[in-house]
Amino acid sequence: MNNKDTGFLGENITAQYLTQNGFEILHRNWRYKHLEIDIIAFKDGILHIVEVKTRTDNQFGFPEQAITAKKMQFLKNAAAHYQYEYPQWKYIQFDVAALLLTPSKEWDLLFITDVYF
Numbered sequence: 001m002n003n004k005d006t007g008f009l010g011e012n013i014t015a016q017y018l019t020q021n022g023f024e025i026l027h028r029n030w031r032y033k034h035l036e037i038d039i040i041a042f043k044d045g046i047l048h049i050v051e052v053k054t055r056t057d058n059q060f061g062f063p064e065q066a067i068t069a070k071k072m073q074f075l076k077n078a079a080a081h082y083q084y085e086y087p088q089w090k091y092i093q094f095d096v097a098a099l100l101l102t103p104s105k106e107w108d109l110l111f112i113t114d115v116y117f
Contacts, residue, residue: 010054011038013107014097023048032085035078039097047089049079054099063098064112072115 015025023041030037039050051071053063060066075094083089096112 006054006056007052010097010099010107011052013099013109014050014052014111015039017097017109017111018048018050030078030082032078032081035074035081037075037078037082040082042089045091047082047092048095049075049082049092050095050097051075052097052099056101058100063100064096064110067096 011028015028018025018039018041021043023043025039025041026047027040028038030040037049038052039048041048041050051067053066055063055066072094079092079094083092093113094115096110096115098110098112100108100110102108
């Protein structure tokens with residue numbers, strides 16, 4: 001499985017998790033110029049900007065450790081453009097979905113809510 005396939009699978013698993021937990025998915029892979037948001041969802045009047053990181057092993061660290069300050073700045077910029085385009089969203093929250101393939105070939109999902117940066 002290549003990186004693109006791994007990432008796509010991680011986004012599918014995350015979207016399913018969110019839906020099962022009462023979120024409504026608004027967009028997947030939303031883009032503004034060079035900026036991208038993996039998943040945009042809402043629940044209870046809050047817009048959730050979800051960054052998905054998927055790894056098949058932890059040789060280079062856990063998936064959530066791959067989210068750099070630069071990536072978070074990109075997410076903030078993308079979210080600002082999204083809010084400009086959709087001004088009805090007053091409350092936003094940044095979340096992280098970190099997926100890791102376990103030795104038993106199951107996906108372990110860690111959903112980190114309300115990430116502050």
